[in-house]
Amino acid sequence: MGEGKRMWNVIVCVVLGVMSTMLSFGTRAEPQVPCYFIFGDSLVDNGNNNELQSLARANYLPYGIDFPGGPSGRFSNGKTTVDVVGYLRILLYQQHNEIYYIPPYATASGQEILGGVNFASAAAGIREETGRQLGGRITFRGQVENYRNTVSQVVELLGDEDTAANYLSKCIFSIGLGSNDYLNNYFMPQFYNTGNQYTPEEYATDLIQRYTQQLRILYNYGARKVVLYGIGQIGCSPNQLAQNSQDGKTCVEKINSANRIFNARLKGVVDQFNNQFTDARFIYIDSYGIFQDIIASPSTYGFSNVNEGCCGVGRNNGQITCLPLQTPCANRNAYLFWDAFHPTEAGNAVVARRAYTAQRPSDAYPVDIRRLAQI
Template sequence: MAVFTVHMFRAVTPLLLFLSAFLLGFVRPDPLVPCYFIFGDSLVDNGNNNDIASLARANYPPYGIDFPGGRPTGRFSNGLTTVDVIAKLLGFQNFIPPYASTDSAQQLLSGVNFASAAAGIRDETGQQLGARISFNGQLQNYQSAVQQLINIMGDEDSTANYLSKCIFSVGMGSNDYLNNYFMPSTYSTSREYTPEQYAQVLINQYSQQIRTLYDYGARKVALIGVGQIGCSPNELAQSSPDGTTCIDRINSAIQLFNRKLIALVDEFNQLQGAHFIYINAFDMFGDIGRNPAAHGFTVTNRGCCGVGRNNGQITCLPYQTPCDNRDEYVFWDAFHPTEAANKIIGKRSFSAQSSSDAYPFDIRRLALR
């Protein structure tokens, strides 16, 4: 019979205490990556536009009605965004904060969100909505953040090594179509370029911008494809003959950009230490649109709140009363998905449900690289 000695008890007790604490929730595992940096537009903005002179803001009710605490934060949703979902799946216990509200360099160690509503690859994109932080501006903020990290860690090599383990997600391009190319009364781009030419112009600039991100330490990068803007309530209200049929000329133009974005992933993966992936948001939304009932949705062509034809022409008005059955709506307002839709896209981005969801692999595998 085995003898349980005092020495064995002393060795086993800490392990038992740790396991007990883990099971009770007192000890949580570390995230899969040390930090998560987010770049993008209103689909993932979580407050960077709150205090700037812009019409593209969501820091008022009913935005955030289903967010923890039931308060508006600047997210263009009733609750979580896709990157909130991804952050949780990566293992972060807290939401990644907006860059605008970080008040200490130490906060940068777990990552920040640089996204800004109405932002585009092109600097002029979204200018009719007022102030916004274009992708170039977001990159400048990131460069400032890297310098602060260097000050914390003491040298560039340590910082570069740290950043190489982090996840970066970049979702740009939606506004370059919605609030630029397909707004001919305000922008001249549709008269200057064919859809093919415009997609190439965007990709050429995007490539240079992404290279800046790489030069400043980004190695694990998820490039998010542009979604089906032609199926948004805004476009359906303005251009659909029956209010439900998606606008093919818009979606076709976007797919030209997305295909070039996949090629850009291949190009960047040739760089030393680079691990780039493409997230196919376009087809994920297509799956929802083709079979909404299978995903729990009953309404796909109008917003839960908003103004205009089928709540589809502008965003939610302050203190407007939204629909009650929010989980059954794909869209929260004229442009942005509900939390329910964001959860689906976020989960599939993290762990691909089909081979077409991500290329060459999903965010979960990217984190493990």
């Protein structure tokens, strides 16, 4: 067993022990921050697409096969990265003797929004047209608009704008977008012409300009502790290995190269905003580098398969999602990918724990989420 896996087992045992104690006495652990607001795509969507007319939905088995309560709309067998960050106790606390997960915007209401809301939507992009071939989705701009509506409710619940602003300034804001702008836009010439309009450098510039516009709105509406997740190694996903890799194992460099350009620009946004907004703190999570470590040394993290999807897709046919009621692999913790694009809970856990407590200096810049929560 690798050192990384042993450490993870220790962490899980400790967390489960604490949770068991809390359940025994019916107590509620104090969160590190009062609320958690999540923006993103299918990597962190937890049900906002369930009622949309969209092909990008995951509210059926085998999705959620290992999640409490079954399928919820999460594109994984279990928890997503943001769920696991909470599981490592940034703020998900005991509530009514159950683990509390941040609710999706589609169903969040009343007092529960004070604990945070998940606005993420599968197929969503930074650009408005991204993902349109998949049907309904809530773009980054739409998610930010939904957040503005939520802030109005927070003001009503807390009584006035100053109290709400002070409350929101203590919350964590998690943002992870951009993957679809490449897979469901730039590198999909049958539906989009952006690949002909822009060089990879120009496209990254366009995306970052649009991204920062929404970040400024979030800042204007109270966001002060902001986590920006870089794009992972999309060129190493089972879908791309099936379609564009000769041996089914070598990552597609054309896509990964474009992703690295975007990530470098996004990391630059952290410095730009931290210099401009001295009352806020923005950080960057190097998802790309974390995935690179996993793929380079899978056994260190307990994985034996990093090329195929656990629910029978990926290299077999390049399919995007699991088929309804499809029988998944039995050893899900040994697979990095659940379907052709999305990690298993085990894969999400690696990214989450390194985002929360950086294993390498490059994992988080300038600080990790744990430190951000303490600021």
